[in-house]
Amino acid sequence: MMNKKNIKLLKPSVFFILIFSIGVSCKKKGCMDPNASNYDPDAKKEAPCEYTDFDKSEMLTNICDNYIIPSYANFNTQTSLLKDKVTAFNNSPNTNSFVELKNQWQETLLAWQEVSFIDFGPAEYILLKNQVNLYPIDTALISTNINSGGNYNLESATNYDAKGLQALDYLLHQPLLNDQQHVDYFTNSSNAASYLNDITNDLTVNSQYIVNEWHSYQTNFKNGEETNAQGSPVSNLVNGLCSYYETYIRKGKIGLPLGVFNGFSQQEMPELVECYFQQQSLPSAIRAMESLKKYISGISYSTSQDGLGLDDYIAFTGATQNGSSLSVVINNQIDLIIDNLQQLNDPLSSEIMSNKPAVNECYSKMQQLVPYMKVDMTSALGVLITYQDNDGD
Amino acid sequence: MMFLSTIRFISNGWVKDLYVLPKYYFTYYGFDWVKPFSENSMYLMFGLLLICSIFIALGLFYRLSASIFFIVFTYIELIDKTNYLNHYYFISLISFVLIFLPANKYFSLDTYFKFTKRQYKIPAWNINIIKLQLGIVYFFAGIAKLNYHWLFEAQPLSNWLKHQTDLPLIGGLMHYNETAFVFSWGGALFDLLIPFVLLSKKTRIYGYMFVIIFHGLTSAMFPIGVFPFVMIISTLIFFSDQFHEKIIRFLKTIFRTKHRNKNVKETKEKFTLNKFSYFMLIAFISIQLLLPFRYLLYKGNLFWTEQGFRFSWRVMLIEKVGYAQFYVHEPKSGRKKLINTNDFLTGQQEKMMATQPDMILQFAHHLRDHYSDTTIIEKNGEKIYLNKPKVTAEVYVGLFNKGSKLFIDPNVNLSEIKRGYHSKSWILEYEK
Numbered sequence: 001m002m003n004k005k006n007i008k009l010l011k012p013s014v015f016f017i018l019i020f021s022i023g024v025s026c027k028k029k030g031c032m033d034p035n036a037s038n039y040d041p042d043a044k045k046e047a048p049c050e051y052t053d054f055d056k057s058e059m060l061t062n063i064c065d066n067y068i069i070p071s072y073a074n075f076n077t078q079t080s081l082l083k084d085k086v087t088a089f090n091n092s093p094n095t096n097s098f099v100e101l102k103n104q105w106q107e108t109l110l111a112w113q114e115v116s117f118i119d120f121g122p123a124e125y126i127l128l129k130n131q132v133n134l135y136p137i138d139t140a141l142i143s144t145n146i147n148s149g150g151n152y153n154l155e156s157a158t159n160y161d162a163k164g165l166q167a168l169d170y171l172l173h174q175p176l177l178n179d180q181q182h183v184d185y186f187t188n189s190s191n192a193a194s195y196l197n198d199i200t201n202d203l204t205v206n207s208q209y210i211v212n213e214w215h216s217y218q219t220n221f222k223n224g225e226e227t228n229a230q231g232s233p234v235s236n237l238v239n240g241l242c243s244y245y246e247t248y249i250r251k252g253k254i255g256l257p258l259g260v261f262n263g264f265s266q267q268e269m270p271e272l273v274e275c276y277f278q279q280q281s282l283p284s285a286i287r288a289m290e291s292l293k294k295y296i297s298g299i300s301y302s303t304s305q306d307g308l309g310l311d312d313y314i315a316f317t318g319a320t321q322n323g324s325s326l327s328v329v330i331n332n333q334i335d336l337i338i339d340n341l342q343q344l345n346d347p348l349s350s351e352i353m354s355n356k357p358a359v360n361e362c363y364s365k366m367q368q369l370v371p372y373m374k375v376d377m378t379s380a381l382g383v384l385i386t387y388q389d390n391d392g393d
Numbered sequence: 394m395m396f397l398s399t400i401r402f403i404s405n406g407w408v409k410d411l412y413v414l415p416k417y418y419f420t421y422y423g424f425d426w427v428k429p430f431s432e433n434s435m436y437l438m439f440g441l442l443l444i445c446s447i448f449i450a451l452g453l454f455y456r457l458s459a460s461i462f463f464i465v466f467t468y469i470e471l472i473d474k475t476n477y478l479n480h481y482y483f484i485s486l487i488s489f490v491l492i493f494l495p496a497n498k499y500f501s502l503d504t505y506f507k508f509t510k511r512q513y514k515i516p517a518w519n520i521n522i523i524k525l526q527l528g529i530v531y532f533f534a535g536i537a538k539l540n541y542h543w544l545f546e547a548q549p550l551s552n553w554l555k556h557q558t559d560l561p562l563i564g565g566l567m568h569y570n571e572t573a574f575v576f577s578w579g580g581a582l583f584d585l586l587i588p589f590v591l592l593s594k595k596t597r598i599y600g601y602m603f604v605i606i607f608h609g610l611t612s613a614m615f616p617i618g619v620f621p622f623v624m625i626i627s628t629l630i631f632f633s634d635q636f637h638e639k640i641i642r643f644l645k646t647i648f649r650t651k652h653r654n655k656n657v658k659e660t661k662e663k664f665t666l667n668k669f670s671y672f673m674l675i676a677f678i679s680i681q682l683l684l685p686f687r688y689l690l691y692k693g694n695l696f697w698t699e700q701g702f703r704f705s706w707r708v709m710l711i712e713k714v715g716y717a718q719f720y721v722h723e724p725k726s727g728r729k730k731l732i733n734t735n736d737f738l739t740g741q742q743e744k745m746m747a748t749q750p751d752m753i754l755q756f757a758h759h760l761r762d763h764y765s766d767t768t769i770i771e772k773n774g775e776k777i778y779l780n781k782p783k784v785t786a787e788v789y790v791g792l793f794n795k796g797s798k799l800f801i802d803p804n805v806n807l808s809e810i811k812r813g814y815h816s817k818s819w820i821l822e823y824e825k
Contacts, residue, residue, distance in 0.1 A: 263771045264728045321796035329796075371716045371789035375797040379714040385744060 054316040055308065056225040059298065060233050062307035064218050066300040071115045071291075072214060074301070076207040078104070078111040079200075086200045093187045095179045102172050106283075108203070109133075109165050109275070113287040116248065117295065120240035121221070122213035129248060130157075131206050135166040136272055142167055146195045154202045163199040166274070171196055173277035228382045238310070238383045242373050245292065250366040253285045257352055258359055268356070270349035279347035286341050293334045310381070319380035326376050333369045340365050428472070441465050449491070456492065463488040474752065475745045480623055483530060486681075490522055493670075525678065527628060528588035533685045535584030542696070543577050548793045549712035550577050583607055591628060604628050691816050694823040696792060699749050700816065715747030715790040715800065719757065721764050722783035722806075729785070732760060748790055750801065750817050757784040757807030784808040792823070 085104040089097040112133055119129060141162040145152040154163050161167075171192070174182065186193045224233040255261055257272040273281045294301070298309020311327040319326040340362035345351050352359050378385060430438070442465055448458035467485045470476065542548040551573035583603060590600035608621035691700035696713070719732040734743050737759065746752040761784050769777045783806045791797035798821075805819040 261731055261733070263769065264723050264726075264730045264777050265771045265773055265775055266728070267771075267773050269772075317794065319794040319796075322798075323796075326794075326796070371791075371797045375714045375716050375789055375791040376794070379712055379791050380794050385740070 054313060056234070056313070057222065059308040059310075059313055060225060061222045062298050063237070063295070063309060064221055066302075066305070066307055067295055067298075068115075068118055069214060069218065070301040071111075072118070072207070072210050075108075075111045075115050076204075076211045078108040079203045079207040082108045083200050083204050086197055090186070090193050090197060093183050093193075095183055098172075098179050098183050105165070105168050105172055106280075109169075109284060110287045112165060113284050114291040114301070116288060117241050117244040117292055119244040120236035121217050122210050124240070125213070126206060126209060127157075127160075128206060128210060129244070130160045132164050132203065133166055133274075134160050134164055135169075135252075135274055136276065137161050137164075137166045137170055139170055142170065142195075146189070146191045149191050150194065150198075154198060163202055165203070167199055168196075169275050170277045173279075175277065230384060234313075234381060235383045238378060238381060239385060241292070241295070242378065242385070245373060246370050249285070249288055249292075250363070250370065253281070253288070254359065254363050254366060257349065258356075258363055259352075260363060268352045270352050273348045273352075276349060279349065281348035282341055282344055282346050286338060289334060289338050289341065293331065293338075296330065296334075310377070314377060314380050317380045319376060321372065321376055326372070326380055330369070330372050330377065333365070333372055337362070337365045337369065438465055438469060442469075459488060459491045463492055473742070475742045479530075483526075483623070486526060487523070490526060490677075522674070522678075524588075524592070526681075527624075528592075529681055530624075531584045531588050535581055535586075537685070538577070538581035538584060540696075542793060543581065550580075580607075601628065696823075699751075712794060713748045713790060713792050714797075715744075715788060716797070717743070717747040717753065717786055717788040719760060719784065719786045721760055721779070722785065723777055723779060724781075724783055737763075747788060748800075750820050751812070753786055753788060753801065754807055754810060754812060754817075757786060757810075758812070760784050761808035782808065 082101075082104045085097070085101040089101045115123075116129060116133070123129070138161045141159070145159070145162055152159060152162075172182065174185070177185065186196065221233045226232075228234045251261065253274055257269050259266045259268040262269055270276075274284050275281050293299075294304075296310045298307045298312060299305065300307060311331065314327040314330070315325060321329040340358075344355070344358060344362060348359075374385070377383075442462060445458040445462035445465070448454055449462060463485065466481075466488055470481050470485060543550075587600055587603065590596045590603070605625055608625050612621035688695045688700060717734070719734065720729040721732060722729040734756075738746065738756070746756055761782060764779050764782045766781075767779055769779065771777060785803060785805065786801060786807060787803045788800040789797040790800040801821060802819045807819075810817075810819060
């Protein structure tokens, strides 16, 4: 009985072998692969394809050595300089040293924007983004801490919204106070002066921690090229980038204050902008987007030399969006966002109220980048935004 | 085998992640009554699976253990379709079949304790049905591969393989498109032919070598869990009874059981099924033969709409990622609120839902029910009463790296669309 069945069922298999051989012999000859280095769209005769192999390890090494390490080093330098300026100001409080302190705060904030989206590994262990630049800050808690006379633990998560660069934004740009009045405020309150010193010191501790950790972390990062599975460097890089962009740039910097997430009323929430007290939110947003573009493109932090980056990796996979190369589409979208941001005016908190259509337009450009990165980029790179294995269906 | 798998499931903390933490479960249409119990009861369920799998393997209280295993396992799988995997479906089917097989009649503790009479021969259909079941899995997985994307674009393999250039030995070949075609055609042929190769005595051993190579390779390349190992072990059933005798003899010498081997002679025995069993058997098999083809009843691209996709052995066929935003509308003023999906779903649920229309609809209904007949107090103090809110979704899906695009009609009111197996016309067309 079994033999009969066998013969019967062998027939279709012979049939499939036939189909297979026909299929192979009919396959169009010529190098039809747009990813090949010798790709010729008009080729009609057979020409063997040549490929430049994509070196993932080289990409990781480039991103690590030429962007991550130097940008973190710079952030660490800036926080140290900030600490120096705070010390200088506390030693001789006057409007000159105060303006110097404010300028260095601005530099440090911009240096932060350049590393903010490296949101994995050491930065993730200590929730760096929450410790360095959480907003809106809690001004009441800051006052309570200052008045407590040193009785606070800045490492505690409950104090994350009373410290960091945004707490400094408040302390250095208190409403209705001019420079001289700020100087007076800190000279009259030794508690406030030491709080200024403590939260600046906290920044240096965290930035130094990151630099130290990357010293050892980079070995695994550069050599983790075998897979893009969860926990691999490529997966960490892409997941950190996507989630930071989606939540902290698109939503945090523009969407939330614009009211997109504010229920049915969609009422603007201008007090949610970054640097609400300085009233200069756009430089940070623009710097974040410019740096994000460099990071994706594998451009060197210090020399601006273009090395292997995620954009080259995406190009290697041949992923397209609406007929164009995905890496080009993403790049253009980032340019468009920067362009839109540059057309807005600070203070952003007023612009949201007075020029809402322009901010809406900018937000919708930022929104469009989310599926490009979260859907198209992740699937091109074979990166899952997931925690559990699946069989692909 | 199932024991290890269950252990793996529990130790990875998946019980909690999948069956305790979610606030909402994507039930199967018609099985909406299947709900998870409390956290402790869920662990109890998995404990029960462990015990049953040991008892089945030992052949102790066999029929009872197999029944409980089937019921508990299927129950767990029915809770949430987020977790649907083809091999879980396979395990459910096999455990169902096992209930009716006298697998405890020869080398088992049931016979040792004389709960059941030892029997040296079982009807051939007992083994053949498992062979058939495995054959169906492979053959349909093969048929599913006979599509344009798989055969002529080598998708999704050509994309996946490009990230495998660091594999030992063959890694260097991975960036050639030809390699993807060889793997695609090879995979399809393997799936289609392997059941027949394993059936024939002459080719069986070579076939099994291919099974090991094929599943070993896929296991090394893709994060697909236990599936390859399930198949490698399961396909041993195709080997002759002499082969299994040898294994049993080997096991016996290890455990030094006192049982003496009696020579089993192959004699053909007449066996008749009663009509009812016969009917059940036919029904069981024909349902499985027909289910994978139900997609023909739906319009549109199967991979895009996924209507009739599950329970059809479509394994590793598509590269599909989605991103969904839901809006609840206030009909009176036409204002809408963007829903934070994280408030309702886990990351895994959100990810699986974003590409599957039936789940999108289910979640929209959940939102409708959640917001129906409620008063919402806005941050600015405004009170908004929702009677039966309109729910819409803006979903972007990318298939085979051709670029993300709108997946469903962003204007359609999902709260008024009925669930079910009818064609979903609100899915936008997939244009190549």
